[in-house]
Amino acid sequence: MAAINPSDNDRETTRRDFLKQSSVLASAAMAGTLGLQSRLHAAGSDILRVGMIGCGGRNTGAAAQALAADPGARLVAMCDIFMDRVKNKRGILIEQAKDQVMVDDDHCFAGFDGYKKVIESSDVVVIANAAKFHPLHALTAITAGRHVFVEKPHGIDPAGIKVLQKAASLARQKGLCLVSGLQSRYHLGYEETVKRIHDGAIGEIVSIEENFLRAPYVITERQPSMTELQWQCSTQYHFRWLSGDDVPQSLVHNLDRASWVMGNEVPVKCHGMGGRSSMTAPIYGDVFDHHAVVYEFANGVPIYAFCRTTTGCYDESSSLVRGSKGQADITSCRITGETQWRWTDRCNPYQREHDLLFAAIRSGQPINNGDYMARSTMTGIMGQISCYTGKEVTWDQAMASDFYYPPSAEACHDTMAPPTRPGPDGSYPVPIPGATKMI
Numbered sequence: 001m002a003a004i005n006p007s008d009n010d011r012e013t014t015r016r017d018f019l020k021q022s023s024v025l026a027s028a029a030m031a032g033t034l035g036l037q038s039r040l041h042a043a044g045s046d047i048l049r050v051g052m053i054g055c056g057g058r059n060t061g062a063a064a065q066a067l068a069a070d071p072g073a074r075l076v077a078m079c080d081i082f083m084d085r086v087k088n089k090r091g092i093l094i095e096q097a098k099d100q101v102m103v104d105d106d107h108c109f110a111g112f113d114g115y116k117k118v119i120e121s122s123d124v125v126v127i128a129n130a131a132k133f134h135p136l137h138a139l140t141a142i143t144a145g146r147h148v149f150v151e152k153p154h155g156i157d158p159a160g161i162k163v164l165q166k167a168a169s170l171a172r173q174k175g176l177c178l179v180s181g182l183q184s185r186y187h188l189g190y191e192e193t194v195k196r197i198h199d200g201a202i203g204e205i206v207s208i209e210e211n212f213l214r215a216p217y218v219i220t221e222r223q224p225s226m227t228e229l230q231w232q233c234s235t236q237y238h239f240r241w242l243s244g245d246d247v248p249q250s251l252v253h254n255l256d257r258a259s260w261v262m263g264n265e266v267p268v269k270c271h272g273m274g275g276r277s278s279m280t281a282p283i284y285g286d287v288f289d290h291h292a293v294v295y296e297f298a299n300g301v302p303i304y305a306f307c308r309t310t311t312g313c314y315d316e317s318s319s320l321v322r323g324s325k326g327q328a329d330i331t332s333c334r335i336t337g338e339t340q341w342r343w344t345d346r347c348n349p350y351q352r353e354h355d356l357l358f359a360a361i362r363s364g365q366p367i368n369n370g371d372y373m374a375r376s377t378m379t380g381i382m383g384q385i386s387c388y389t390g391k392e393v394t395w396d397q398a399m400a401s402d403f404y405y406p407p408s409a410e411a412c413h414d415t416m417a418p419p420t421r422p423g424p425d426g427s428y429p430v431p432i433p434g435a436t437k438m439i
Contacts, residue, residue: 046072047072047073047074048070048072048073048074048123048124048358048361049074049076049077049121049122049123049124050063050066050067050073050074050075050076050122050123050124050125050126051075051076051077051078051079051118051119051121051122051124051125051126052075052077052078052079052089052118052125052126053079053114053115053118053119053125053126053127053128053129053133053137054079054080054127054128054129054130055078055079055080055082055085055086055088055089056080056085056128056129058128058151058181059126059127059128059129059151060089060092060093061350062126062128062149062151062181062350062354063075063089063093063126064093064096064097065350065351065353065354066124066126066149066354066357066358067093067096067097067100067101068097068351068354069351069354069355069357069358069359070358070362073100073124073358074100074101074102075093075097075100075101075102075103076102076103076107076121076122077103077107077108077109077117077118077121077122078090078103078107078108078109078118079108079109079110079111079114079115079117079118080110080114080129081110081111081112081129081230081233081234082110082230082233082234083108083110086108086109086110087108090103090108107121111414112412112413112414113413113414115127115129115133115137115140116140119137119140119141119144119146120144122141122146123146123147124146124147124148124149124357124358124361125137125141125146125147125148125149126149126150127141127148127149127150127151128150128151128181130233130236130242130243131151131152131153131154131155131156131242131243131244131248131249132156132160132241132242132243132244132405132409132412133409133412134150134151134153134154134155134160134164135154135155135160135161135163135164135167135409136163136409136410137150138150138154138164138167138178139163139164139166139167139170142167142170142171142174142176142178143170145174145176146176147176147177147178147357147361147366148167148171148176148177148178148179149177149179149180149181149353149354149357150178150179150180150181150373151181152180152181152182152252152253152256152373152377153244153248153249153252153377153380153381154180154373154374154377155244155248155374155377155378155381156240156242156243156244156248156249156381156405157244157381157403157404157405158378158381158398158399158401158402158403158404158439159401159402159403159404160404160409161374161377161378161381162402164370164373164374164377165370165374167370168368168369168370168371168373168374169370171366171368171370172366172368172370175364175366176366177357177360177361177366177367177368178366178367178368178369178370178373179353179354179356179357179367179369180353180369180372180373181353182252182253182256182369182372182373182376183253183349183350183352183353184253184256184257184260184330184349185256185260185349185369185372186349186350186352186353186356187347187349187352188343188345188347188349188352189333189343189345189347190257190330190331190333190349192333192343193328193330193333193334193335193343194257194260194261194330196328196335196339196341197261197321197323197328197335198261198263200325201323201325201326201328201335201339201341202321202322202323202324202325202326202327202328202335202337202339203323203324203325203326203338204323204324205261205262205301205321205322205323206301206322206323206324207301207302207303207304207321207322208258208261208262208301208302208303208304208319208320208321208322209303209304209305209318209319209320209322210251210254210255210257210258210303210304210305210306210318210319210320211254211306211307211316211317211318211319211320212246212250212251212253212254212306212307212308212317213306213307213308213313213314213315213316213317214308214309214315214317215309215310215311215315216238216279216284216289216309216310216311217237217246217250217309218235218237219235219283219284220234220235220283221283222234222235222282222283228417228418228421229414229416229417229418232285232418232420235283235285237249237287238283238284238285238286238287239285239286239287239418239420239428240285240286240287240405240420240431241405241406241407241418241419241420243287244380244381244384244405245287245288245291245384245388246287246288246291246307246309246384247272247291247293247305247307247380247381247383247384247387248377248380248381248383248384249380250307251291251293251305251306251307251380251383252376252377252379252380254305254319255295255303255305255376255379255380255383256372256376256379257319257330258295258303258305258319258321259372259375259376259379260372261321261328261330262297262301264371264372264375265297265298266297266375266378266379266395267295267296267297267303267379267382267395268296268297268298268394268395269295269296269392269393269394269395270293270294270295270296270382270383270386270392270393271293271294271386271391271392271393272291272292272293272294272383272384272386272387273291273292273387273390273433274288274290274291274292274387274388274433275288275289275290275430275433276288276289276290276430277289277290277310278310278311279309279310279311280427281426281427282422282426282427282428285428286420286428286429286430287309287430288387288388288430288431289308289309289310290307290308290309290310291305291306291307291308291383291384291387292304292305292306292387293305293306293383293386293387295379295383305383317331318331318332319331323337325337325338325339326338326339378395378398378399381398382394382395382397382398385398385403385438385439387433388431388433388436388438389431389433389434389436389437389438389439390433390434390436393439397439398439401438401439403438403439405419406419407419
């Protein structure tokens with residue numbers, strides 16, 4: 001297998017013919033490995049082999065949390081587009097959990113196909129790479145009988161969400177865990193705040209405001225030795241075909257909380273706007289630097305959702321639910337108005353999601369987050385499509401669409417040409433609202 005040459009980019013912090021391939025995978029699964037669960041370590045002293053797909057900062061954190069969650073967890077395989085990332089993060093994890101890291105050089109894999117080798121080697125797979133690949137990699141792992149943790153977003157286009165839904169359905173049939181990186185659902189303080197909203201602490205919900213405003217995310221200098229494909233993969237958050245842009249990539253956390261508050265309902269429609277104002281240099285790829293989306297639920301309640309990745313501007317991360325009797329600030333775990341309340345305990349939802357994942361594997365009582373994974377991610381995708389096209393987008397339109405960002409995830413390979421190239425000025429072309437067509 002050819003590996004993309006190493007890069008020294010390593011500063012990542014804290015997905016379609018696609019549908020055809022997924023159908024083949026799902027059919028193969030039902031023909032094969034239904035009995036695998038019986039060997040997946042029901043006894044607490046058994047070893048659980050953990051594999052990493054993606055070796056950026058987020059998955060390194062997820063792997064560390066997986067190891068901390070269960071004394072029998074052993075990291076046995078790792079892959080990334082870049083081999084130097086694999087080796088570097090292996091060293092970091094050895095420093096953190098020496099006795100639980102058992103990854104030899106033969107189980108360090110690079111290139112687009114490395115995920116297959118990791119899945120072969122593992123019982124539990126943690127996935128946090130370019131979001132384009134999340135549905136395919138999750139479905140492949142579940143088809144092989146593996147438990148899966150997968151970061152958000154859980155797809156970047158409607159076709160990817162359909163693959164994710166197949167993965168979630170298959171996991172249920174096979175008794176496997178599918179746990180989401182939408183960690184808000186694992187935060188005890190957020191859970192208590194949402195419960196109090198549902199119990200009427202702020203009265204009837206009038207509106208929801210969601211903000212994710214910050215500086216550009218993970219800016220990476222291009223190394224002179226990099227090919228165009230290597231460059232784009234090294235800074236995947238800034239290319240639409242890899243990340244899906246900022247509404248599904250980042251605002252998905254906020255939209256998931258909003259759906260949760262609304263009883264896991266979905267918005268019936270949305271309209272959005274966005275573009276590039278100042279972050280236009282080639283280093284920022286082909287994504288927008290600001291978005292605003294207004295969603296509407298069937299009962300008329302709106303979500304006013306905003307995300308921005310620009311420097312020198314006001315920053316805020318919040319989920320504000322306004323009601324007829326007060327307001328809830330979910331991320332601050334606070335309610336004001338007729339009811340005055342604040343949650344003051346502590347919770348690390350990143351660790352808790354792995355604690356519960358491994359406990360579920362041990363107990364044989366699987367967790368499956370697939371419903372809200374698909375629902376919340378599609379909410380982000382429909383908003384992103386509206387921003388790109390300038391058109392109102394309905395939930396039914398989004399769900400009926402098979403649109404995907406080419407090439408398909410399974411068609412990507414180490415020597416391919418990337419689907420976008422810089423223009424004469426070095427900058428990458430971006431969607432044009434009113435002219436761009438997607439669904």
